[in-house]
Amino acid sequence: MNDNNFLMQTINISKYYGSIQALKGVSIDVGYNEILGLVGDNGAGKTSLIKTMTGVQQPDSGEIYWKGKKIINLDVARARQLGITTVFQDKALSPQHPIWRNIFMGRELTNKLGLINIKKQKEETLKLMKEKMSFTSATIDTDTIVGFMSGGEQQGVAISRALYFDSELIILDEPTTGLSLTESKKVLDFVISIKKEGKSVVFISHNLFHAHSVADRIVIIDRGKIVGNFIKDSLPLSELEKKMYLIASDEHATI
Amino acid sequence: MNKMLKTIFVAGLCLVLIGSISLFGCKKEAAPAEEAVEAPAEEAPAEEEAVAAEVVAGGESVFIPGLKAMPDIHIIFFSGGDPGDAYGGTVYKGAVDAQAILGCKVDYVFSGWDSEKMTKQFREAVALKPDAICMMGHAGPEALTPIAEEANAAGIYVQWLNVDNPEARAKFGGSFIGPNMLAQGEAVAAKVAEFASLKAGDAVIVVSDWKNPTRAIREQVSVDYLEAKGFKVIKVNVTGEMGTNPELLIPELSGAYLANPDVKAIIQPGNQALGATPMYFDAMNLQPGDITVGGFGLDPTVLEVIKSGYVQVTAGQHGYMEGFLGIISAAMYLLYGYGTITYDNSAALITKDNYMDVEKTVNAGVGF
């Protein structure tokens, strides 16, 4: 059942928390160079699914494939190695520190003794900012304290960090939540530019409008099961909204 | 795995707790020392020698019936400082030895020389309704006399150690065992003035816990004496922290010394500070004898520095006697309604000329 055509596949993943089954035989796939929108209500299983895909927790049953090869006992380190990165809702940034430190958090460029090559880190950060983040604001440079940046800019830093470390699959967990319209636009443009780099994205969001605008494909998850898998072009936004509304009203059988 | 580790760790801690309590608890309840109670100082006629032998063997007073094995008597004893304290520790030792001889029940209270704490603890002690309380008067008569009144009403016998409470003693009675602070303060100040050959305009640094007036009684007496004689006094404040770590006084002491070139002497409040004199002199680039140092307190370290010439004079004080007599006199009073005494436990001024006389007691840890 594994397919070399997909970047990542999960087949029949189930996960229990005590007696509650959070994931019921979930099978999804993420293609190469694809933006997959993952939508669903709170508690539907989005976070659980992502945790399984990134190695934060182990599924109770099911298989995971990466580039056609089966992966056993996926953990966070291994996931990183393979090229799977998550940008969490809290962006995993250190607000009191500058960009050049944040980019390399946990992955500092050091010599044998562990001393950070500050010059190199700053250079790489600058390159990253110019090429990938394309920060046009004159007031931001490598030494800018992250906490003083806007929410959208912070997302930019977090996502660029993922890109820098050669991630092939970037999972964005609620990247536009709490951002203003302008800021959200910035992030969405950014997400699209990731695709231009040849990477894949799983875009998790409550905001159907945002998810729909960037995704190539939309997957709907409800109560631990995949209940919809649509190519964007075949599913206008209004239709998506209707389906989500039906789910909320508990008539998922009809979607 | 984690859960198991946690359980093992907590179980281990509990075992350690139970183990230590049983171990140390048992130690305290060890059989009281079979020490002889000294027969009252009287001429012992020949036939009494046989009786004396019996005293040594049985450990019971021949002449005061009941003065031994008094498990029914409950005394709450204030040692003033903390268990690790130099002077408080000596008082404590005296009391413990007395308790061992008499076999009575004694609860020891430690207060870190904190007046507020002592007051609170006094109140709590009265609530426990012991037979007697050996209290220290540092917190002052205003705070303590009302509580002493409550004690009196409850039938508790209160006596005073170290710092007197004349008001309470006038109203309710009780012994006082402690130093004559006035005499000590003046004696030391006079000796220091003499050794330093102080002239008009000379200055003396007097170190004490000035914020706590009851702790600085003697030093204040010294200050008054020196100022009356026309000498300048520079007061340097020592905090509790500097008591536990004398090196922390260096910045203030050196500041006072270097800013006042007419300083010819230093008076220190306790044996920790006196014992640290070599360290202070090193820091200030002084040789022993460059300036006169005097103070209050005596222990092996202070003896050392007197020997080596860093300190010229100190006032001794019998801490052990304070504790010992405190317990004995309380017990006597409870048995027979007499035994209240006033005992001045201040000892001689110790200098390099007479320190050898007290060396043995001091080195045994029971002379002060």
Add this chain to the structure above:
Amino acid sequence: MKKYFDSHRLDISVSFFFVLVMIIFIIARPEVFLSYKIYMAVFNTLGLVAILTVTVVFLIVVGEIDLSFPSVIGMAGWIFALLFKVGINPYICFFIALIVCSFIGFLNGIMVTKLGLSSLVVTLSMNFLLRGLIVIGSQAENISLVPLRASFFRSLFVGNLGGIFPVQMIWAVAFTVFFYFLFYRHRFGGHVCFIGDNTLSAGEMGIRVDRVKITTFIMVGFSSAFVGILSSLLNNVFYATSGSGYLLLILAAVFLGGTPTWGGIGTIIGALMGAFIISFIQTGIIAVGLTGYFTDFFFGLIMIIALISHRFTGGNLRKLK
């Protein structure tokens, strides 16, 4: 140049404050503060305070606190003096005391990270427990170290270079330089900051949070031991109460030095300057004649002014947390 200033704001502002305070003292009593003597005298204590202050910064930045270090100071002094009294070579006594106290730091770290206990409560309890052990074990007796008075061993740690310069100050500088590099330039320092700033993020980014925290506790245990032995050597005697006097002093120096209470960011140079300020304020106030009752008041006043000045020069980073 501006970049350096920006990234080291706290260090520079604290140093500036110290210089300002000293200038006031120099103007008030030039004959005291323009002579080397007062500095040599204060360095005796300052060296000890500084060693521990620069170490504690790591712990505060990582988001924890250690209130057991006063007893660890005492513990080290006790172990050293005890073993020395029994006749063991002082270098070995020194080594053993360091190991034992580093292990105590390790225990603190384990209890905080693996058992999830609040570091404030755990270390406070440990403080009592250890002090109790010391008092029980030593029976509240002092242990004399006078035999070491003229030894090379003593002069190595608390002697006077050239007869006047306290060696402990050199040790303090060595500690400061090492920790400076460890904090700003080393991966470990970066991790300490990240954990204190946003523990969750740090963990998500693969930083071994528990390991780093335990290491900072061990560091404090080690430095406390170092200071404890040096303190006993300096006094030529071990006091059973040794160490308790350092609690507020060290914490005040750390915070006066500009390291905020909320973690994630800190300054090593600032900590050193904080120690300087604390020590010299005491001296200066006395030297200018504000003896007796005035000391506390001016001490507190200067501290508050220092803290306010941090707020203005250090930038308002508090709202970022």
